[in-house]
Amino acid sequence: MILKKKIFIFILLLYFSLIAGFYYGEDSLGAAFTDYQALKYLNEKFHNDFLFNLLNYNDLGHRQSPFLYILGSIVFDFGELGRRIFFLHVYLLIPIYFYKCLKIKFRDVSKDNLKLLASIILLFPTFRSYSIWTDPHLLGILFFIIAIFYYLKFTTNVRPFKNALLNTFFLALAAYSSPNFGVFVIYFYMQFSKKFPFSKKILIISLLNTILSLPFFLYLFYLDVNFIFNNNIHDLSYNSFSLENLSNKIILIISIFLFYLFPFILINLNKVKFDFSKLTFKFIFTSLIFLIIIYFFDFSLSYEYTNSGGGFFYNLSNLLFKNNILLFILSYFxxxxxxxxxxxxxxxxxxxxxxxxxxxxxxxxxxxxxPTILFLLVLLFKGAINQNNLNLKTLNISYLYFSIYLISNIMIRNILV
Known part of the structure; x- marks a missing residue:
């Protein structure tokens, strides 16, 4: 009972820290405030002339989905401050649903530990900054974690068909909010196909996916409001699907995996072993593939677009050594x-x-x-994180790790700059 009270007070303090961040205008991410200021006028535009701006949205020169701004201007039109406070609290559903997912995935782990793990989201600069300065990406994450929740319920075999439909519905909302989440329909549909092969149920799931995707494709291609590949946006140019860009994505996303895996690896560092004594063909082949990937790696041009990006280890490598060597070594392991x-x-x-x-x-x-990668690692990647990794010692190290990262971000953005 005493431990439960301490955990409740601790989580409450995390919430109050978010409220304090809202009051003082915290932007630990560095660009959330700028993005918000540049995009907040969209609420007013949709409010004043909904149909015109809906049909000409690509002329406004933004790659973000209009879904949040439609909601903010019509459904949740509370004024700017009221809207920000409203979405700040709506986004608290993200750690709440993360906790609900954890309870399904890790039934034998203490609920207190799961509450602590779920609440660590409140330390993430992305969550804090986009909660304080309302952003469509976080709305996509909210619907995505709800979609994962219904997928995990699907895996329990309790009303699997109903939960598959709910997963499909919320994944569509995630894609409406932030189109990048739409790709994950491939993963979930494959899992549903295994459960309902060549059946009426999989046909209904297919039909629902088609119906929910129609507004998206009609908007982009039939009405020609293709804001995603907007010509005014420099970072979706001729070589978006080049080998260089693909190599950049692989290396950098792998390094971001390491960023979120690090607390779990640190606590088990003595158990992490790589045996290089047996140079098997498979090992040589996979290492050769990695060398080919780094041969095509060149993020310098992309970095110059905004003077930012690349992730923590890319920036650390270039800060310490003025090259990508540290990034490549860490990414290789x-x-x-x-x-x-x-x-x-x-x-x-x-x-x-x-x-x-x-x-x-x-x-x-x-x-x-x-926090998408954390959700994937903990909830969907099979074998990446097991229940033995979710002890208090690991959680303490995780809180220390992410607290240092948050405080460093705040200092760099607001004190050292």
């Missing part, structure tokens, strides 16, 4: 770890590919994958 995870279950590889192709643009920010 994470690459070997992920290959072992892929061998455990082929669905892990499909999930990784969905993540790669969910961001075709040249630019890449770690914020685009936060």
């Amino acid at each position: 994470t690459y070997l770890y992920l290959l072992e995870i892929f061998k455990l279950n082929s669905s892990n590889f499909i999930l990784f590919l969905c993540l790669i192709f969910s961001h075709p643009q040249l630019t890449l920010w770690q914020a685009n994958f936060s």
Whole structure:
């Protein structure tokens, strides 16, 4: 009972820290305030002339989905301050649904530990900044974690068909909010196909996917409001699908995996072993593939677009050594770890590919994958995180790790700059 009270007070303090951040205008991400200021006028535009701006949205020169701004201007029109406060609290559903997912996935782990793990989201700069400065990406994450929740309920075999339909519905809302989440329909549909092969149920799921995707495709291609590949936006240019961009995505996303895996690896560092004594053909082949990937890696042009991006380890490597050597070394060991995870279950590889192709643009920010990668690692990647990793010692290290990262971000953005 005493421990439960302490955990409740601790989580309450995290909430109050978010409220304090709202009051003082915290932007630990660095660009959330700027993005908000540049886009908030869209609420007024949709409010004043909904149909015209809906049909001419691509002329406004933005790549973000209009879905949030439609909701903010019509459904939740509380004025700017009221709207920000409203969405700040709506986004608290993200750690709440993360906790609900954890209870399904880790039934034998203490609920207190699961509450602590779920609440760590409140330390993530992406969550805090986009909660304080309302952003469509976080609305997509909210619907995505709800979609994962219904998928996990589907895996329990309790009313699986109903939960598959609910997963499909909320995944569509996630894609409406932030189109990159739409790619994950491949992963979920494959899982549903295994459960309902050649059946009426899979046909209904297919039909629902088609119906829910029609507004999206009609909007982009029939009405020609293709805001995603807007010509005014430099980072979706001629080489979005080049080998260079693909290599950039693989290396940087792998390094972001390491960023979120690090607390779990740190606590088990003595158990992490790589045996290089046996140079098997498979090992040489996979290492050769990695060398080819880094041969095509060049994020410098993309970085120059915005003078930002690349993720924590890309920036750390260039800060310390003025090159990508540290990034490549760390990514290589994470690459070997992920290959072992892929061998455990082929669905892990499909999930990784969905993540790669969910961001075709040249630019890449770690914020685009936060806290999505943590959700995938803990909830969907089979064998990546097990219940033994969710003890208090690991959670304490995780809180220390992410607290240092948050405080460093706040200092860099607001004190050192």
